[in-house]
Amino acid sequence: MRLNLQCHSDTPSRVVTGVSVSPILRRNKSVELIFRVEGDVSTMVWPALCNAERTDGLWQTTCFEMFVLPGDGPSYQEYNFSPSSSWAAYQFTDHRDGMRQLNLPHPPDIEGLDIAEPGIWELQVSLRNPPLTDGDRCGFSAVVEEEGGHKSYWALAHPSGQPDFHHRDCFVHKLRAT
DSSP: OOEEEEEOTTSOOSSEEEEEEEEEEOTTSOEEEEEEEEEOGGGBOOOOOOOOOBOSOGGGSSEEEEEEEOTTSSOEEEEEEOTTSOEEEEEESBTTBSOEEOOOSSOOEEEEEEOSSTTEEEEEEEESSOSOOTTOEEEEEEEEEBTTSOEEEEESOOOSSSOOTTSGGGOOEEOOBO
């Protein structure tokens, strides 16, 4: 299943025509994500490939994200995946409050791929045994930086006002195990 992300109306992209994600929650508790960017991907800013390690501030350039609301409480999780192979995971007690690092049993496997079709690029992410369950509500998002520093903000849904991926209105997809 491919979910199309919407560009925030205040940050239209000059080069990207679409961003989507295909999320799969396996019964063995692994999660597979394929983020796809379509458009003139050659003019996007791609972070340089580096060692796969936990890194803060990934959202400051091209980055792909998953937010998870387990249950109906105020706490949620944030996962950041960079084309550089760096990653981050956080736990929040409420909207942008009580942030701390989320310990994962295994770091994510991240791989960026140019697709044979012109104008398509994909980021494949695999998480082994993350703290997710069938039925969790999720939000998927992307920050896409273009040459010259312009950034567009993409999400499944946007609340009114400025882009805010942490807002509950963005958590519109229910994970279903396959």
